[in-house]
Amino acid sequence: MNTSIDIVIPSFRLEEKYILPILQLPRPAGARVRIYLVVDNPAVQPSMAIRALIDNESVFLHVNPENRGAAITRNTGMEAGSGEWVLFLDDDIIVQENLLQVYATAALEHSDEIGFLGLITFPEPVADFTKAIEASGSMDIFRISLDRDAFAWGATANIMVKRSAIGDVRFSTAYPKSGGGEDVDFFINVRQRNGYRNFRSLPTAVVQHPWWNNDKVSYQRPYRYGIGNSWLPKLNPRYAYYDLLNTPETLLLAVLLGVIISVVRPACIKSMLLLIVGILVVELVASSVQVFKRRGLTSIKICYYVTALRIAHDAGMLVGILKRGEWWRMGQRFHYDGAINKVYFYRSNTYRIIKWVMYPLLWWMAWRAC
Template sequence: MKLTIDVVMPSFRLEEKYVLPVLRLPRPDNAVIKFYLMADNPDIVPAESIRALADNNDVFLYINEKNLGASGTRNRGISVSKGDWILFLDDDVTVTDDLLFRYAAAAAEHPDEIGFIGLIHFPPPPSDFARALMVNGNVNIFSVAANKPSFTWGATANIMVKRSAVGDVRFSTDYPKAGGGEDVDFFLHVRDRNNEQNFRSLPEAAVTHPWWDDGRANYKRPYRYGIGNSRLGKYNPNYTYRNLPNTPETVLFCGITALVLLFTAPGWVIPVLLFAVGSLPVELAATAVMIKKRFPGSSFGVMFHVTILKLVNDAGELWGKLTHGEFSRITERFDDTGTIKKNTFFKTNTYKIVKWVLYLLLLTLLIIIWRKP
């Protein structure tokens, strides 16, 4: 019996230059391949070239009656498809002719795997911001197939899962519509459902992903990812642990402390607020030292962008918890590597040491100044 693989591609744009090469991919003889284009844009008018290929036999085109977002659209793709394997591809990846052959061969050779993580290449970084995304680890998951034999989850830009392993697990809609955290949540739940079996890496199955906004600085995406990541601990509590406050949390605690001092010891309000302001250059300094150690030769522009990326992501996580009234989850961290109840509260590294030494120096300086008669 032949393998059955369904390619599910959610898309808002249905751009011909990306979609058509996928639909025209050479198909291996040992597999039945069907394509499911899931258009999450009720107003879209698909190009004639795409409609011509949508024969409702090998290629199916579904247009959502309303915008369902990343999770809802992928869930619909899972529901309308029937194949034994589901290959998720983003709508902006460039594919190679052997992609389906690689996945089909892996499924045939390793039928007991719950899924295969494909490799996602990026072009050389065109800007300091793009380099900062690499240095900060924002795109590490895209290359995880090249660095680990297996992992707990993979980016939905290029990953294939076994339908029987997925079962009734679906992408949660309690994450940002445009994406952020829902893929981690989905694959971890699939993993947990299968006795914590990891997804096998398949670096031979490679695609190329363009830089978002052509590498121009845009902090909306990491902020949205931060908001999405704030939900992970709630739905996957076994993967959480506590850590020292990050900079946005420190600023929040300073603000609360200043508010209390306003009614109890108003003379100390200003130094507390100055400490909150001082935490920002401390973050920059600690990040710069860390980057210089791990990535020698990085420019100041890269260090600056990495600092802002960290602050924006952490602020998104904090905001996500605050808006849901989950105050007890502040300082909670999430470990997506599959380590259960990991505790790194007192674990140190260069970044932490520099940061907290500078915090102590700043605090000492402010106390000395404000205690002078």
């Protein structure tokens, strides 16, 4: 076996239970493997067990002098090596012992590929909130290698890319330091640089990712990702298109119009408040029907969480564009599958049909109530 792999692990926590098994992964015979552990938290001190494995020959440690964010940290690790392939792993995954063997074999058997999408599994969800995360569809990218033979991008928790395919493409620092959007941007640009060729799926390269926040309810992650994803259409306009307004955008419009109408006709304040509540109810109904179609019967609580997760992400996108003063980007979306398609309002599904049949009815009822 004659190949070389650089493993890049950005870390903020540097937890032994995750880091040590990665550093101790069995190396395939004949393959040169080098690991670049880049710590983006100077306050964290590596444990003695981790330090014992840092030999500056096959395992390297770099500590950023300050918190520089996910993009710079990954770029630092990537630029430190010179291997033919770059394997990106997260710092909170559980790795299978054959991970490097699977990737090294794929690199030799399919050396013309630009990269490989590994499989990222999660524990069986127990809490209603984690069941909702799974039912929401936001997890699909982690198991994309099971659903597609190839795809335009993958999660940085487990993906290997050919260095020559990367060229001068880097993770953009325009995105939030805490992450969100920069992974899509990076891989979609690597793909574009290589004639729009997708990354090959490799579902036998498996890692397991724990549920975030110890299964507790938190909307910070989808909100943060929404802010980051709001940059994608701006920085990658060839994949951008316009669609009907989402719920936070519709709520903002309803509030603004409600203020204006209520000034002119104070008696309309109550009907405008009912309109706002109605928009949220419509989102809950539409999301619940979508969950039922995807997963079958489920609880009202799970449907509520799915709705709240979607609103949190879309609210982050709205906040992102408004913070930049780019109000005209309301309704602008991004083709995550790498499609270059500028057609407007073309998709139709049950979720959209329910919303856009009930919305006109809501507005009509609010108007009549005035």
